[in-house]
Amino acid sequence: MTFVLASASPARLATLRSAGLDPVVVVSGVDESVLDGLPAADLALGLARLKCDAVAERAGSTGSEVPADALVLGCDSVLELDGRALGKPHSPAEAVARWEAMRGRTGVLRTGHHLRDLASGRSTGATASTTVHFAQVSDAEIAAYVATGEPLHVAGAFTVDGLGGAFVTGIEGDHHNVVGVSLPLLRELTAALGRSWTDLWARP
Template sequence: MTDDSTALRKRPVVLASASPARRGLLAAAGVPAIVKPSQVDEDAVEAAASVQSLTVPELAQLLAEAKCDDVSRRLGREDSGSIVIGCDSILEWQGLALGKPGSPIAAQERLHKMQGTSGVLHTGHAITDLSTGRNVGRCCSTQVDFAPMSEREIAAYVRTGEPLNVAGSFTLDGLSSPFVAGIVGDPSNVIGLSMPLLRELLDELGVDWLQVVSYS
């Protein structure tokens, strides 16, 4: 019997993100990815979005599309058969859009307020099939319940440096996992890329999942 997957043309995947977590999700699912971080000025995009009064999910999706478009435009002819994936994650907490805190003080203040509460992690997904020029995208949202944290725990966690460069100042798969009491929704979305949604979006583009994975 012939394995149908051998007849499918493999499609290279380009991840428009420097996030180790996103690359790790793809690798764990058997998807080899070429990492080409975008050069998008996120502050400029967010400033323009504030004028438009976008919701947090809309902002996350806008940033994901900007990253995907930026990398797609910079790829050469040799990449014409590639699938480009752009993502952006933002935590919505009590009406605020929380990206990366940027400094230890900001991270500590944020975690002090967030502990014992809940928020919603929105991840925008944008995918471009360079062989056809078609684009698809959607934002996925997951509720995150934060456990109470002591001031010593917060200070110790901030000193690790981990919360400084992640949306919402926490990770589900890292050092802060003991401080996440629970989630409602897709866990991979909280990490930075919804794998079930990625498969759905590829299907909308007419790309079979077996064209991007390597199980060997």
């Protein structure tokens, strides 16, 4: 069975590989701005479905990396803070402003998951939510962190598996979800489609 990840995220790919999967990465190229204005949980799930469907539609076409019987996963993450859905910052100035607003506070990282079984035509999806507590970082630490460029490429302008890990004092919920994909939720979605999670493990 081919498992296709409809995401360019290196962190998602690494997480799935560490869990025994060997995904084929096919970037969706969807315009994420089409769903602006939705609540954070709905936005994350909506974008995940857009990515999944865009890649699934390529199955069977000439030269496509997507087999006709593949499982396709789309994911998208946003940080909810003060009722707003925050994706990747568009500039260093925006990343600094984000951290000035986040420091010493708590947000909720929401990751939408949409899984489609091309063999059966069935699909399912859900959003996983993890509470994240941020450290009371200084202006100098924010400036140094943003200067590394890391916050510019991730939802919420932070990581827990990189340089930003020292600025997160705790989480409540699935750690993998903060990295970009909730493994427990993905296992449940796989079962909902009648597939076995352990069958997805790559075999030697």
